Amino acid sequence: MRQLMGRGLLAAGLVAAGVLVTPAGAQAASADIVLSQVYGGGGNTGAPYANDFVELYNRGTATVPVTGWTVQYASATGSTWSRTTLSGSIAPGHWYLVAEAAGAGGGAPLPTPDASGTTALSATAGKVALVTNATALTCSRGCVTAAGVKDFIGYGSTASSSETAPTPNLSNTTAALRNGAGATDTDDNAADFTVTAPNPRDSASGASLRIHDIQSTGHLSPYLGKAVTGIPGIVTAKDSKGFWMQDPNPDTNPATSEGIYVFLNAAPSQLVGDSVTVNGTVNEFRPANTSTNLTTTEITTPAVTLVAHGAALPAPTVVGQGGRVPPSTVIEDDANGDVEAGGVFDPATDGIDFWESLEGMRVELDDPAVVGPTNTFGEVPVVPVGSTTRTNRGGIVLQAGDANPERVVVDKTLAPTPTVNVGDTLSGAVVGIVTYAFGNYHLAVTATPAVASGGIQQEVTTTPGAGQLSVATFNVENLAPSDPQTKFDALGRAIVTNLKAPDLIAVEEIQDNSGATDDGTVAANVTLSDLTAAITRAGGPAYTWREIDPVNDQDGGAPGGN
Structure with a gap:
């Protein structure tokens, strides 16, 4: 009796585990092709589109051939799978539309599909697998790790298999859309997908924006101030506030840059060589907000999605x-x-x-x-x-x-x-x-x-001969009394040794007695006295000096230095 009871409890425990805690997928997030959208309400009452459809997206950095792959569907708890065979390839940043069965209630036609099948998907709950071969799956649970499964979605609360957790229920007017324009993949269907109005995209509907689109042919981005999503790139360098990334698949126009800075306003966790996609807002950063400086194009307030580590840097x-x-x-x-x-x-x-x-x-x-x-x-x-x-x-x-x-x-x-x-x-x-x-x-x-x-x-000038007057100009690089004595001594030696102590020196970049402190001081007598003393210590003559005090903050020089 105790043995039978134990078996009964064990079986019940397994059933409960299967229903309540679907095991998370053991495979890593797909580095390239993912299921990016599922819609099963096509042709139903109130449906915006006549057909069910499944959409794929290439979140990677290289074109991927999909000939011989299949998109497979099973009911929420079923283990019988219908297959639609794919052909062709998917370029990075592009979608691929798979049209399925049409309903009887009407709706708009889909964009021209890249592949077509006759599978009728449930409008509310089901399972869809992207499989890299033509062999039909046979699983009801644990399908995420089945042989050949590239990506998987369980949609609706009753789906018996999913990546971590299924999406909420769909309807005749809603689809499950992968976040980040198709690029977000954390192997959690509930987190990675949003239930919203369907938005079918085929390979001809255009790729998501690339860096060269944002940079464009000009000094200012045509997308300035606009939100952008799913921008792919490889992290090439990083500093304390963000990172640079570059598209490994450039266009053919040398006038459009393939690199951009992503401003995080914090130390980045990304590594050089990470393949990422970025959502954010395009901004033009102007150094010191000074009108005479050009801007650099950047993406601000970013959400960064890791695609893969260890990608090769663009040459x-x-x-x-x-x-x-x-x-x-x-x-x-x-x-x-x-x-x-x-x-x-x-x-x-x-x-x-x-x-x-x-x-x-x-x-x-x-x-x-x-x-x-x-x-x-x-x-x-x-x-x-x-x-x-x-x-x-x-x-x-x-x-x-x-x-x-x-x-x-x-x-x-x-x-x-x-x-x-x-x-x-x-x-x-x-x-x-x-x-x-x-x-x-x-x-x-x-x-x-x-x-x-x-x-x-260092050059050394010729010593002037008898009857010659030597005149020189000498830039002392914003010399101020607060500079170290070593600077004064070096300047003194240069005047005596290299310039041969000219009879007359026009000195440039002498700062006033308070240096760069903008306190109204304009006299530079202390600076000049310290300089002439350094010349004398270096073996030169005892120079006298003359100056005309400038008008405070009016006559050039470093700010405050006059």
């Missing part, structure tokens, strides 16, 4: 010889004052448009030449090999007809930059993300470049 676009060659003389020649408001967007001839067309993308410069020393912000101006017109010490000459549009600033946003000087070379492939900051396009390198020294030495 960097080579800039320079053997790749895209930037304009050599013209920055902009057809805009009337504001490149964002007018002019022709022409990356082939306008430097400002050339770098804009690469915004947010991985770019490679091979052995770029250093045309300026590393500054206090870790920034290094470089030009691609072959750039002209160069100085005899390795710089590049600014001329009336040549504003050096090929010049780009290597910065340390993502990796430290080396200390270099004019005439050096950053050896090998220098790879980074094209960004923009304060009047210049930048290359945020993702690894510290190696350096080949050009061997440049």
Whole structure:
């Protein structure tokens, strides 16, 4: 008696477990093709469409062939499966529409289906499987992990199998639509799908937006301020507030960037190499909100869905010889004052448009030449090999007809930059993300470049002869009394040793006695006295100085420094 009772309790327990706690799918979320919509009310009373349908979506980054696959349907608790055979392939970011049986109550025709069958789906509850072969399933429960099942949905509360939990019941006027325009997949039907009005999409109805659509051919996105969904990309780099991503399937137009920044306003959890889709709002970020700065296009308030880890990064676009060659003389020649408001967007001839067309993308410069020393912000101006017109010490000459549009600033946003000087070379492939900051396009390198020294030495002028008057200009780089003594000493040595203590020196960038503090001070007598004392300590003459105090905050210089 006790043995029979035990068996009875065990059987009841199994039944209860099957009804109340459907096991979650053991398989990982599909990296590419998923069931994105199910509708079973076609042709019923009040139905908006004449046919039932199942919709697929490619949330991955490569085209997937589906010839020989099947979409299969069984009733909510049944184990007999009807099959519809698929053919063709599905491009990334595209849908695929499978039309099924029509009802007798009318409704609008579906868009042209990509495959057709005769299966009549329940309007309220059922099970649909995407299977990578033609073999009919035989399961009622546990179907998620059945052989060949690529993706699965249980819809309606009575569905005997589902990914984690089924969706709510559907109706003649509602379908189950996968969130994120088809891209969201956490292996939980209840969480991944929303029950709402049906929206059938076939492969001809167009893909979801891509990054190049958002970037477009211009400095401002045509989608500025608009919500976008299901934007696919590979995470290529990240900083403390977000990440850059790039579409691994570019269009054929070099004027449209394939990269974009996703602004999280927090440290990203995403990893470089993650394949993701992003929902959010398109924004144009202007540094310091200063009108003279250009904007960079970004996606804000994002919801990020992981597709897969470890995707291959898109190959960097080579800039320079053997790749895209930037304009050599013209920055902009057809805009009337504001490149964002007018002019022709022409990356082939306008430097400002050339770098804009690469915004947010991985770019490679091979052995770029250093045309300026590393500054206090870790920034290094470089030009691609072959750039002209160069100085005899390795710089590049600014001329009336040549504003050096090929010049780009290597910065340390993502990796430290080396200390270099004019005439050096950053050896090998220098790879980074094209960004923009304060009047210049930048290359945020993702690894510290190696350096080949050009061997440049500080110049030493010729000592003036008898009867000669020596005159020099000297930039002391915002010198203030608060600067360290080492700076004053170095300037003193340069004047005595390198300039040979000229008879007359016009000094540039002397700050007032309070430095950059904007407190009304305009006199610079302390700064000048400290500088002349440093010259004397270095073995030079005892200079006297003359200045005319500027009008506070009116005569240029660093803010507050006068």
